[in-house]
Amino acid sequence: MTAGKTFASDDEMPRKLPQFVSKERNRHGTWVYYFRKGKGKRTRLPAFGTPEFEEAYLAALTGNAVKRRQDHPEKSLGWLIDRYMESAQWGQLSVATRKQRGLIFKEALKTSNPPFSDITKKSIENSMEKRRATPAQANNFHKAMNNMFAWAVKNDHVKVNPCTGVERLTYKTEGFVPWDESDIVRFCLKYPVGTVERLALELLLYSGLRRSDIVHAGKQHLKGSTFSMRTAKTGAQITVEFPQSLIDTIEATKTGELAFITNAFGKPFTKESFGNWFGKRSREAGIFKNAHGVRKLSATTAANGGATAHELMAQYGWTNTKQAETYTKGADRVRLGIKSSRLVAEQIGDIIPRTANPGAGKTPKNQAKTKGGK
Template sequence: MSTMPKPLPLYVVKEKSRHGRTKLFFRIGKGPRVRLPDDPSSKAFKAAYKTAMKGEQVEATIIVERVRSLRWLVQRYMESAEWSGLAIATRKQRGLFYRQVVDASGNVDCRTVTARDIRNGLERRKATPALANNFLKSMSALFKWALVHEHVGVDPTTGVKRLKNKSDGFPAWTDEDVKRFTNHWPIGTRERLAFEMLLTSGFRRSDIVRVGRQHMTQAVVRIRTAKTGTPVTVELSDRVLDLIEETQTGDLSIIVGKKGMPLTKESFGNWFREVCRAAGVQKSAHGLRKLSATIAANAGATTHQLMAQFGWVTTQQAEVYTKGADRERLGIVTSRLVSEQIELITAPHPEKGAGIDGKNRSKSNR
């Protein structure tokens, strides 16, 4: 679901140059135009805007955008088709990182950025490894694009390793969590339908809010994931189909809010977290997706089968579950083998004469 762009501040107008570049100007009525920095969220823009509102002259150093600077590169990237094709949440996250980089080193020539600079950026964020790795991912996307378009000669993120994250992220639901939730929210409630749909399909919240009857052919749901655009196909059980018929749903979205209106992924995530807490479950929608993948892997689903249902584009994420399931199965089998061998070693031997000894064996061979 798209969101409206933020309106520009008062007296700020947008114009396009003959080269297709978008520029921002401050102008009151028919007064003189004052050039402003291109990023309305940057400190430089806010400083220049504040100065212009006071009627004072905006310093040229505030608005000058040096060609090939990091500020220039980020602006070009944000004007690209590649940037426009990213999910809104991805643009928001990366935009925060780019703003930090521009505020700290905006005038640095982007061609002089080195792998050491990128590693230093990771080091400054090492207290939160997941955040640090998202920073690396954002910078990698920027410089890969810059390399393709010949703005830089080398991608400084190449070879920079992600930080090790000991956290497993969102915890998966347990059997006890499932019992608590289903005991609290009966069949026929929107809460129970959302739970059953999430567990059966394994959809992300960004997809569960979009699934509607238009995506269904009888029991089969076909949809492209919002995160990666990967097509996924799942079959809903008769049980879930019956739940859909017994529960309030929308026209284009099966999961809806109280008033029957579609939900955004953010509002759904907040709502579902609240209904989990009401049931005494301290978990999230993503944790339910993890349980779904765990159930599938433990039942023998292969790496590529998991990728097909859960929309992963690489084997790495799927193998987190298949390797875990394989290790458990192999561990059980191996421990049984060990137990059998121990029994053979420790079992009491028959006394001489009570069974086959050397003398009896020689007689039996005659």
Template sequence: MEIMPRPRPPHLHRETTRHGKTVWYVRADKGRRIRINADFGSPEFQQAYHAAVSDQQPHPTEKAPRGTLEWLWLLYRQSIAWRDLSMATRKQRENIMLHVLKSAGREPLSRIDRKAILKGRERRADTPSQAKNFLSTMRGLFTWAVDADLVRTDPTQGIAAKKSKGAKAAGFPVWTDQEIATFERRWPRGTRERVMFDMFLYTGLRRGDAAVVGKQHVRHGVISIQTEKTGMWVTIPILPELQTTLDAGPTGDLAFIATANGNPLTKESLGNLFRDACRAAGIQKSAHGLRKAAATNAANHGATVAELEAIFGWAGGQMASLYTRSANRRALSAGAMNKLSRTETETSIPAPSDKVRAAAPKTQQ
């Protein structure tokens, strides 16, 4: 018999049919019911649950006029191209389009031209990541629309996202060993903050994956989870440090990182809680900085590109190569430093032979 987790995760309901079959479904408030067709407690169940929760959002009830941006967007959300996107990408693009449609949803597609896209990018220039995501969202929409013969041209063609300058170009700063030790002193084992921290540090999972990983993802001491962002499966052995932290708790039923009541957290809530924990420890860094610290540590200990991709869910070699190149440069630098030593250089030069001395010009006394 299935055991219902206590307390019950948000919006998850159970009912028994007249044939005695247990049915699980997600329903937020008076929204539509989304049935979960997977065995309770399995990784597929967990994935379907979070996908259903993410899908529980209001949809426009008024029919959008044909030929408008909103009309095109609604059609796009029903396409195979949209369904092929990861849940994280869908949610990100929906959040962007909420603002776009509010101001330009009823604009005819003929007015969504290159000039309009450039203006949208420039309005987000102060936050380069938003500008980049805006451009990716509009490009995905119009690339599909061209293929579907709904528009003739893609107004995003040839437009590139502007790169950040200065400190922002380096992305999220990596945690130092001193900062890691500081956090551990402030949040010892037995606190939820330490569970969050060690989950990030010893798995390298992104925030969205760390929010959902739980006991159902672990088999024989190995975490196996399909990543939210790329859809790739990663297998991560639970290191002794992490296992000790999980044993100390507190953890939840469907997710290791949970609310005070044991319920799973959204990735946004997890990000906010972890940020607060960092500030309380006097550290101004992020969870993604810990992911980078984990990748740096693995590369410095000799992890190959293939091994890094297996751990962190990357593909194509580009991202993993950044870390292995850095590690290789560090090793080469350490091994070559003696070549800069004047003492080493002088002692390593062999003394000239008698013939060389005889041939050398005599200096005046």
């Protein structure tokens, strides 16, 4: 492979690589980049698209030594974390995810910083056990380490991901509290049609969009009354029909060019800032719940109305039936329970007496025979 060559299958890369840079796939199918000027030494470069790549490339081009992050001993867990946080994969994570995982790594390094080659499946299991009192945090630790070691395997730092086969902790949680009808009424009384708050609520309710999608949703996704977009979290394409009432609300509200919902400066929200803003507006209306609770109400309403698991998947962007069935199972239990109780009533309704005198209103067959003679 030569510098400057176009690789049509590598969509995330530019059509032309920098001068003296070549790339090749390693045994895991991941692109790796090298600098080599003429017959000089071939130098491995960091992941393309990161600030570290630009720094290393410039250093190689000028013949200066590049200064890398060396807060931790080479080949230690902290060293591996630093390399991971320099990668393009890390850069593709959301700001909130990078912040959360950065804190997880920082906390893990407070107790020890062993050579990353010494970390085994048992090491991860022990770390999970130490966090058993806070299962959600334990599972977040597992997810962060698993993704980091998966990257390390692809980039030839380790041969085996020690998180493979380590089970996450199971625990019961109701998650975000769903909104109910009284919350919707209270919010609408506070924020009439024409306000951004009202539009945000109706979009959340009728579309069921996540925060990460509603901040990007705009008129470019709407054709007539049909709304369609690809979700950020799962990449699933969702298509829904907006009711006329929502179309009217959109037309009555000042929106952005590419986003229905904008902040006070007319700019689109980030998913984090939207969540904070909507939560604050909800509290001002006397509702101490968040945006995801509206999505849960939307899904519950659809399930109670008879939507199937696959219909819910199509609207809410889930890629498997597991999440959808949390709503359909509850709705089915209600419907089936009512149906079953009606069957019971039909079968035994005539058996139960309706008066104080068990014999009143109905003559037993043996008494009828006696009255007619022997």
